[in-house]
Amino acid sequence: MIVPSAFYRPLALGAPAPLREQPVKVERMIHFVPPHVEKIRARVGDLAKQVDVVLGNLEDAVPADAKEAARSGFIEMAKANDFGQTGLWIRMNALDSPWALDDVIEIVGAVGDKLDVIMLPKVEGAWDIHYLDRLLAQLEARHKLARPIQIHAILETAQGVMNVEEIARSSPRMHGMSLGPADLAASRRMKTTRVGGGHPGYGVLTDKDGDAARAFYQQDLWHYTIAKMVDACAANDIKPFYGPFGDFSDLEACEAQFRNSFLLGCVGAWTLHPTQVEIAKRVFSPDVEEVKFAKRIVDAMPDGTGAVMLDGKMQDDATWKQAKVIVDLAKQIAD
Ligand code: GLV
Ligand code: MG
Numbered sequence: 001m002i003v004p005s006a007f008y009r010p011l012a013l014g015a016p017a018p019l020r021e022q023p024v025k026v027e028r029m030i031h032f033v034p035p036h037v038e039k040i041r042a043r044v045g046d047l048a049k050q051v052d053v054v055l056g057n058l059e060d061a062v063p064a065d066a067k068e069a070a071r072s073g074f075i076e077m078a079k080a081n082d083f084g085q086t087g088l089w090i091r092m093n094a095l096d097s098p099w100a101l102d103d104v105i106e107i108v109g110a111v112g113d114k115l116d117v118i119m120l121p122k123v124e125g126a127w128d129i130h131y132l133d134r135l136l137a138q139l140e141a142r143h144k145l146a147r148p149i150q151i152h153a154i155l156e157t158a159q160g161v162m163n164v165e166e167i168a169r170s171s172p173r174m175h176g177m178s179l180g181p182a183d184l185a186a187s188r189r190m191k192t193t194r195v196g197g198g199h200p201g202y203g204v205l206t207d208k209d210g211d212a213a214r215a216f217y218q219q220d221l222w223h224y225t226i227a228k229m230v231d232a233c234a235a236n237d238i239k240p241f242y243g244p245f246g247d248f249s250d251l252e253a254c255e256a257q258f259r260n261s262f263l264l265g266c267v268g269a270w271t272l273h274p275t276q277v278e279i280a281k282r283v284f285s286p287d288v289e290e291v292k293f294a295k296r297i298v299d300a301m302p303d304g305t306g307a308v309m310l311d312g313k314m315q316d317d318a319t320w321k322q323a324k325v326i327v328d329l330a331k332q333i334a335d
Helices: 038-047 064-080 100-111 126-142 158-162 164-168 181-187 223-235 251-264 275-283 288-300 317-334
Strands: 029-033 053-057 087-091 117-120 150-155 174-179 203-205 216-218 239-242 268-271 307-310 313-316
Touching: 029 038, 029 087, 029 275, 038 064, 053 064, 064 100, 100 126, 117 126, 126 150, 126 164, 150 158, 150 164, 158 164, 158 181, 158 223, 164 174, 164 223, 174 223, 223 239, 223 251, 239 251, 251 275, 268 275, 288 307, 288 317, 313 317
Parallel strands: 029 053, 029 268, 053 087, 087 117, 117 150, 150 174, 174 239, 239 268
Antiparallel strands: 203 216, 307 313
16 A cells, blocks of 8 residues: 655644644543434533533434534534533544535534544544645635644554554644544454443453363453554554443443553543443543552652652652653643
């Protein structure tokens, strides 16, 4: 495959101020709403007070004959509400769909001043981001938008995973990336029928040991991809997210999956159902005891160097940096 990067220059000349200068936001949950459903649109103002990000979903789960209604519903709900500090995003349709171009042109044209981030599904390589980047630069110029719109990629094809590093560094507009486990499972031809989470058949047996009963330990299907995504994001100073968890009846499994991703470096996850919002809030906010211990490490080494013992555990420059991540996050959430 030839990557046409030489023909693209991310971010047009004269484009708005660099994105890195924008304030860092806490985005523990990206809450999905279907904008073609009037009943939900009517509740969006209240919902926005309970979540960090409201996302109008235009892509999968919206029937083909409701795509235009979802687009116009999103415009209506964006105009009707003040989202304050809550992020306002869309998930547009994939670039090879018949709806993608109008999603961007119509929504940026109508409410581009309110839109923070466009989530782009099924990103395969940097070229997909470059295309959207240039289109946004044109529309921002046309509509005189002072604030650049950011791009968030969904990592949900085998090719996207292969190219995750170039996607992460493809443009200064890159906000972050989310794992899309449902499409990724299909793209990889995994033998599952689920939206995220584990599988009872995927695990390891403990060693054979005479007549002793052998235990089976389920493994995390998504560990490899999350770790790969987190590295690509961290190396390029953008944010990694776990995506959707589709079994709304299993809140414990949702929490466990979100927590794995948090511990591995993700900053948030998608919430598709109101019951998942509290889970995301809890999981992606650092634990109180952990924050207390992290503060002790930071206080014990004011300049971040050297070595000290705390409760029998050695702390040094590296644990100071880990502690700083937790203390800074707790502070961001408290502010
Ligand atoms: C999300 O879009 C997924 O495919 O999991
Ligand atoms: Mg998907």
